[in-house]
Amino acid sequence: MSEVKIGAYICKGCGIGERLDTDQLEQIAAREGKAAIVRQHEFLCSTSGVQSIQNDISAGDVNRIVIAACSRRAKTEAFRFENVAISRANLREGVIWVRPDTEEALELTQEMAGDYLRMGCAEAKHMTPPSPHVESTTTREVLIVGGGLTGLTAALEASKAGYRATIVEKSGELGGWAAKLYRRTPHRSPYTDPQETGIADLIAAVQSDANISVQLDATITRTSGSPGRFFVDIATESGATRTDRFGAIIQATGFTPFDANKLPELGFGKSPDVVDQLGLERLAREANGGPIKRPSDGKDVRNVVFVQCAGQRSQSEGHLPYCSGHCCNTSIKQAMYFKDANPGVDTTILYTDLRSPGNGEDFYRSGQKKGVIFTKGVVKEVVPENGVLDVRLKDLILDEDVAIRADLVVLATGMVANSGVNIDAVPLDADKDAKPGEAHIEIPIESILNLDYRQGPDMPQLRHGFNDSHFICFPYETQRTGIYAAGPVRRPMDMVQVVDDAAGATLKAIQALENAGLGRAAHPRSGDLSFPSFRREGCTQCKRCTVECPFGAIDEDEKRYPIFNESRCRRCGTCMGACPVRVISFENYSVDSVGQQIKAVDIPDEFSEKPRILVLACENDAYPALDMAAMNRLEYSAFVRVIPVRCLGSVNTIWVTDALNGGYDSVVLMGCQKGENYQCHFVKGSEMAHYRMSKIDDTLQQLQMETERVCTYEVAITDIHRASQLINDMAATIDRIGLSPFKF
Amino acid sequence: MDDLNLAMRDRYRNNFLQEVEANVEEGEWAKMCMQCGVCSGSCPFGPHWDHPPQEIFMMIRANKREEVLSSTSMWLCTSCYNCIVRCPREIPITHIMHGLASYAQRLGLAPKEQPTRKFGLMFWDNIEKNGRVNESILGIKLYFMNGFKEGVKTAYKMAPVGWNMLRTKRFNPFALIPFLHKRCKKRSDIQAILRKAQQIENARTVRFGTAGG
Ligand code: SF4
Ligand code: SF4
Ligand code: SF4
Numbered sequence: 001m002s003e004v005k006i007g008a009y010i011c012k013g014c015g016i017g018e019r020l021d022t023d024q025l026e027q028i029a030a031r032e033g034k035a036a037i038v039r040q041h042e043f044l045c046s047t048s049g050v051q052s053i054q055n056d057i058s059a060g061d062v063n064r065i066v067i068a069a070c071s072r073r074a075k076t077e078a079f080r081f082e083n084v085a086i087s088r089a090n091l092r093e094g095v096i097w098v099r100p101d102t103e104e105a106l107e108l109t110q111e112m113a114g115d116y117l118r119m120g121c122a123e124a125k126h127m128t129p130p131s132p133h134v135e136s137t138t139t140r141e142v143l144i145v146g147g148g149l150t151g152l153t154a155a156l157e158a159s160k161a162g163y164r165a166t167i168v169e170k171s172g173e174l175g176g177w178a179a180k181l182y183r184r185t186p187h188r189s190p191y192t193d194p195q196e197t198g199i200a201d202l203i204a205a206v207q208s209d210a211n212i213s214v215q216l217d218a219t220i221t222r223t224s225g226s227p228g229r230f231f232v233d234i235a236t237e238s239g240a241t242r243t244d245r246f247g248a249i250i251q252a253t254g255f256t257p258f259d260a261n262k263l264p265e266l267g268f269g270k271s272p273d274v275v276d277q278l279g280l281e282r283l284a285r286e287a288n289g290g291p292i293k294r295p296s297d298g299k300d301v302r303n304v305v306f307v308q309c310a311g312q313r314s315q316s317e318g319h320l321p322y323c324s325g326h327c328c329n330t331s332i333k334q335a336m337y338f339k340d341a342n343p344g345v346d347t348t349i350l351y352t353d354l355r356s357p358g359n360g361e362d363f364y365r366s367g368q369k370k371g372v373i374f375t376k377g378v379v380k381e382v383v384p385e386n387g388v389l390d391v392r393l394k395d396l397i398l399d400e401d402v403a404i405r406a407d408l409v410v411l412a413t414g415m416v417a418n419s420g421v422n423i424d425a426v427p428l429d430a431d432k433d434a435k436p437g438e439a440h441i442e443i444p445i446e447s448i449l450n451l452d453y454r455q456g457p458d459m460p461q462l463r464h465g466f467n468d469s470h471f472i473c474f475p476y477e478t479q480r481t482g483i484y485a486a487g488p489v490r491r492p493m494d495m496v497q498v499v500d501d502a503a504g505a506t507l508k509a510i511q512a513l514e515n516a517g518l519g520r521a522a523h524p525r526s527g528d529l530s531f532p533s534f535r536r537e538g539c540t541q542c543k544r545c546t547v548e549c550p551f552g553a554i555d556e557d558e559k560r561y562p563i564f565n566e567s568r569c570r571r572c573g574t575c576m577g578a579c580p581v582r583v584i585s586f587e588n589y590s591v592d593s594v595g596q597q598i599k600a601v602d603i604p605d606e607f608s609e610k611p612r613i614l615v616l617a618c619e620n621d622a623y624p625a626l627d628m629a630a631m632n633r634l635e636y637s638a639f640v641r642v643i644p645v646r647c648l649g650s651v652n653t654i655w656v657t658d659a660l661n662g663g664y665d666s667v668v669l670m671g672c673q674k675g676e677n678y679q680c681h682f683v684k685g686s687e688m689a690h691y692r693m694s695k696i697d698d699t700l701q702q703l704q705m706e707t708e709r710v711c712t713y714e715v716a717i718t719d720i721h722r723a724s725q726l727i728n729d730m731a732a733t734i735d736r737i738g739l740s741p742f743k744f
Numbered sequence: 745m746d747d748l749n750l751a752m753r754d755r756y757r758n759n760f761l762q763e764v765e766a767n768v769e770e771g772e773w774a775k776m777c778m779q780c781g782v783c784s785g786s787c788p789f790g791p792h793w794d795h796p797p798q799e800i801f802m803m804i805r806a807n808k809r810e811e812v813l814s815s816t817s818m819w820l821c822t823s824c825y826n827c828i829v830r831c832p833r834e835i836p837i838t839h840i841m842h843g844l845a846s847y848a849q850r851l852g853l854a855p856k857e858q859p860t861r862k863f864g865l866m867f868w869d870n871i872e873k874n875g876r877v878n879e880s881i882l883g884i885k886l887y888f889m890n891g892f893k894e895g896v897k898t899a900y901k902m903a904p905v906g907w908n909m910l911r912t913k914r915f916n917p918f919a920l921i922p923f924l925h926k927r928c929k930k931r932s933d934i935q936a937i938l939r940k941a942q943q944i945e946n947a948r949t950v951r952f953g954t955a956g957g
Contacts, residue, residue, distance in 0.1 A: 303757075346758050354778075365833075368776050371758060373805050376779055397779055397802040 006124050007062030008035040008117065009053055011044035011069035011091070019096040020113050025068065028114050032600075033121025037062055044069050045078040057084055064124035068117055071627045072619075072644065085127035085588050089113075089120035090642075093630035098724070099638060108610075108638035115601045115641055122600035123593050130530035130587040133566055138517025139247035140164060142509050143232055145220065145448060146418075148176020149495055150252035150487030152202045153502035154509075159211035161510055166244065167206070167214045168234055174203045174214065176254055178495060182284035182337065185329045187496050191359040192366035193340070194333045223249070224452040226553075226568040227482025228516025233450075247513025248482045250505050251459065251467065253448055255415035255488040262318050263311050266411055267382030272296045273389055274382060274409045276310075277330050284337045291341055294407055296387070301345060301408045304338055305391045306331040307379045308351040310411035322464055324414035326494035329360045331412050332367040339370040348373045348404060350393055358496055377402075382409050415492045417466045419485075420448035423456030451480070455552035459483060463676060466491050470683065474523060476505040479683055481522050481551050481568045482512045516567040524620070524681045525571045525646070530586040532564055532575055538583035545575035545584060550649070550684035572682035573650025577689065582652060591652050594643060598655060601641050603663035606743035611639045611665035611734045615727065616651050619644040620681045622670035622715040622723060629724040636724040637731035639665075648672070648712075649685025653692055656710060657699055665740040666730050669693060669712040670723065679716060686714065706737050759952065760809040766950040769843030770836045777801035783827035783837050793817040797827055797837050800844070813853040818845045819860040850949075862889055872938060875928030880919040 008029035010022050022040050029035040037056055041049040044067065056062045065086045067079050072088035079086065091113050099109040142158045144151045147169030155165040173179070183194035206212050217237035225231045228247055235241040260268040260276045267274035272295040275283065283292050291300040308328060311319045328351065335347040349372060356364045368374065377393040380401075384390075391404045422445075447457040460479045462468035469490040470477050476484045486505035487498045512522045521528035534545075545562050546554040553568035554575065562575075576584040582591045594616075604610040617623040623644040629636070645651055648671025656667050671686035673679040680686040693712040700707050711730065715723050764771040777798065784796030795803060795817045803812050818841040827837040845861070848854040854861050863886065870882050887902070888895030899906075909915035919925040928934065 364778070365776065368778075371761075371775060373758065373761070373775070374779070375802070375805065395802075395806065397799060398806060398808075402806075 004064055004125055005037075005062045006033065006035040006064045006066060006121055007037040007039075007053065007056050008033060008066040008068060008121060009044055009049070010038070010040045010117075011049070011067070012040055013043040013045070014070065014092050015096055016069070016091050017042070019101060019109065020091065021110055024110065025113055025117050028117045029066065029068070029121055032118055033066070034125070035066065035121055045075045050078050053079075053081065057081055063129070064127065066117070066120040066124050068113075068120060071623075071630075073624060073627055083129055085124060085129045087120045087123040087127065089116040091116060093627045094642060097630035097633055098636050100635060105638070111602070111610075112638050112641075118600040118602065119597040119641070119643070122596040126590065126593040126596050127588040130528075132519035132529050133531055139228055139245055139513060141166065141244075141246050142506065142513070143168065143230065143244070143246040143249045144252055145249065146176070146252035146254055146487075146489075147171075147174040147214065147216070148252065148254045148487070149178040149199065149202070150254060150498050150502045151176070151250070152199075152206050153499050154250050154252055154486060154506045155206055155212045156202070156209065157503045157506040158510065159209050161506070163211070163510055163513075165212045166246070167212065168218045168220060169214065169216050170219055172217050174206065174216070175199045177257075177278070179203075180278060180285075181281050182288075183333065184495055185326075185333045186359070186363060189359075191362035194336055220448065221450055222452055223449045226516070226565040227512045227522065228567050230482065247516065248484070248509035249449070250484050250486055250502075250509050251448065251478075251489055252487050252502065252505075253418040253420075253489045255417055255492070258311055258320060258413040258416055260310070260411055260413050263411060263413070265381045266307060266310055266379065267384055267389060267409060268411060271384035271389060273384070273407065274411065276411050276413045277327065277334065280334050280337075280408075280410045284334070287337075287341070289341065292338060292408075299407070300342075301338065303346045303404075303406050304335070304348070304408045304410065305389070305404055305406040306335060306347070306349040306410045306412060307382070307391070308349065308354070308412045310379075310413050312412070312414040313352075320414045320416070320464070322414070322492065323355065324492040325355070325357060325497075326492070327412035327414065328355045329357070329363055329494065331410065332356070332360075332363055332372065334410060335367060335372040336370060339367075339372060343371060346373070347371075348375055348406075350375050350377050350379055350391070352376065352378060352396070358494065415488050417461075417464075417489050418448065419461055419465055419467045419489050420458030421445055421456065422461050422465065423458055424460060449483070451552075453480070453552045454546060454555050455549075459485065468683070470678075473679070473681070476501070476508045477523060479551055481553065481570060482509070482516065484508050484512075519566070521569070521571045522567075523570075528571045530571060530588050531566050532569060532571070532573070532584050532586055534562060534564070534579070534585075535583040536561060538581050540581055542580060544578040544580065548578040548649075548684070548688050549575050550682050550688075570682060572647040572685050573645070574647060574682060574685045574688055577650045577652045577685075577692070579652070582654060589646060589650070591654065594645065594655055595658060597643055598659050598664075599662060601664075603743065606739055606741075609739075611731070611739055612663065613637065613640040613666045613668060613727065613730050613734070614659045614664050615640055615642040615668045615670065616645050616648070616655065617642055617670045618648050618672055618686070618715075619646060621672045621679065621717040622719075624717050625715055625719050625723040628717075628720045632720060634721065634724045636727040639731060639734075640727050647680065647682045647685035648689035649680075649682060649687075651689050651692075653696060653699075656693075656696060657703075660700070660703060660705060660709070660740065661742055663740060663743045665734045666709040666711075668726065668730050669710075670715040670726070671712070673714045673716060690714075703742075705740065708733055708737065709740070757807050758805075760807045760812070761805055763809070763950070763952040764804050764844070764847075766952075768840065768847045770839045771843060773835045773840060774801050774804045776833050776835055778833055780832060782830050782832065783835075786826040786830045787821075788824060788826065789820045789822060793820055797841065800841075810853070812844065813848040813851060814855060815848075816855050816858050818842070818848075819855070819858045821845075859889070872935065873927075873931075874925075875931040875934045876926075878919060878925055880915065880917075881925070884920065 026038045029038045063084050065084050068089035068091050070092040071090045095113045141164045144154050144167045147167045151167050155167050158165040179199045181197050184197045186195045218234050221235045222233040230246045233241050233243050313323050331349050338345040338347050376397050377395045379393045381392050389406045389409050394401050450457050459467045467485040467490050469485045478485050484505040486501045515522050541560045551570050553565050555563040557563050659667050671689050674687035697707045764774050781798045784790045784798045790796045821841040866885050887898040
């Protein structure tokens, strides 16, 4: 593979042939692009077109392919070839569809196409076809941390799919909180009555499954390695520790109930007759279908009041700012415990907003039919008085302060995630900017996974102590490759959602371990064989790559050089963008493969009045948005040259400074939304790029250039009009401030 | 505040709700309201009610028996059916409003001076006596509903209309003379039917104590 043999294939279909002078393009590819073979084809994606490419590959005449046709996002199946590096020059979406079909436009449109051919050839020249680096044999064993409903379901799902699973459970029994319920909210039609939890059957199924082993009273003292070969130390109560190898990990550690002792105003701790929802489950289990008794005197409860959102959805200090999602339905279920045993018991649910997700609407209605009273009101306090509880509230419908006398009060408190150590925690006094309610939620700070990664022992958290799992696009995916979060550890949820979650996370885990076994990237570049490597001699041990990698893929060796853990890596290139000495590269994506494209563009001299705008567009969102703009025939400036990048995080600032030094008039960067509601496929890539580019102004000033020439934007895949508008805006800016002084 | 609380401690007991369920037409629906407020927002008279339908349903559940039954609110319902059409819970609100009004009337709790109530009684009386409606008498009685002086004033004001109706044979002055106007043939039968209906209704009515308990 040492000798570079480029084959350039120019398609004349889809109007390309009519709109462009393909003979001239052929010349460019041959003379400037140094392509050994250049062919034109009426319809390149047709069988004969594809065959002509394959023939050249098979004959050994070419090992780098330039396909000058449609966008790299189109015809991916047709243009898939083995053992060659492929570059796509986008003549359709990138040129003819965004330019007017007029005589006057012809010259600039042809120039655009010519440049994309030069760029394609330059890229092809600097890529090598990636080959798999198989790190390990496939380990078809999933570690499941937590033996609650999530963990049990995940284990059974893994087993059903033919994989082995090990459940590590901290406590002495399986079933988690679900096993402590009397009944569960209905998950089957007609959604009118509480149902059996079914947890005993589930436990029995797990225990009798030969593919599943269970470790009770056990914790994880150390997790090392990477997907496909995690080495996990499991310590049991007896003090014995053993090390097992797993392909992937599912963290199903669930939640801890919010500590109701923090709600003395609602009477908790002041009277035994104020309980939380789990407390009521205990009473219901004791009653076992008979009348539920008051804890204080053992008398039958005649009048029960449920207080929704107790210490939840509240901005008060120490309360949970979020909704735990299941508690309205749970209170309806618990009110039914009373009504079903004795319709004469008065049950009142006090809510501010009743939320009954899933099939809860039917369940809510069933509760009303059974005579449960729903009252919209804010509870101010619960005062125990002579053996009864005085619930004082403001009735929001009748707009008055009232009190209800109750024998028993149930507080609907929330879920606190068992997500382990918050590795990004800032000391409390440094957190002055935190909005109220965003402030720290106390969580048990014992590590769960004890990862030996340099980035910290647990998975990063997003908000309110829940593990970051990108629920907008990819649920269960976390910032630690091969480790999936499922159940209430990633967001509050009910049992129905937990079961779905467990199945989803299990399938992701299986995918990850299979990919790792083949040396392929996990989601979102699943199947990618390329992998970052670094030139040790050049590395200055600055550690930027280790710090900026969003996935904790890079460790350090004893000499403090980076160690890239291939199967932990998502191939985003953020490390490549970070490296100040530019020693990190992929076989088919590198500082050079993009840098040479930038250089290949023909820069007209300063008298030509033809500026050049470089757009570096994220291939996940901004680039498709531009493609869609083209499908809608939204025109944009012919002076623009667009290069797709894996993630904006992979943009090395050298590209920007080289472009400006080389005579480009401006550079526009388009990445995904960053921050708390990020849409970046690689979590932090866009954020890193924005941060790095915020420093570029100094460089521009040194070059005596206007800072407006470099702009960084957040562009969503739906910003079809905006994406092309941003290009036109920049063209207008150049018009106003004039061409770059760096034309040669 | 504390006395008030004490007085209200029987709030949200289900007694009145059970009474409504048992004795008011379509009353078993009262518990199904989900307090969305669509009915109150849809009712053309909503702004004029002391307690629009949504609030009435909440008051029933809050055990506010006297306040609901002595309210003028449900007497304002014009049976436009806007609320029924729009209620997401498909509650027959209009029927419940009329049911509540009529139940309040039976219990003697309805507001005495409420004009809809007064008119309703006149209408009923008219039908009961004649076996059919005598519109002339009903109309004149309506004029005099609020006393002789006002009746004369209204009659005077309406005289031109009356005259035109007379000319176009829409109004028969002889119908005003008690022994001349037409009645239905077997009035006693109708009266017997009504008596029987009343009996059945009375027998069906469940007796509840007054508030509290
Ligand atoms: S930054 Fe991206 S490409 Fe680099 S090691 Fe981390 S995951 Fe891999
Ligand atoms: S529209 Fe129906 S559900 Fe909504 S407040 Fe009125 S009666 Fe209740
Ligand atoms: S039917 Fe009666 S209560 Fe319903 S909207 Fe009309 S007037 Fe109001």
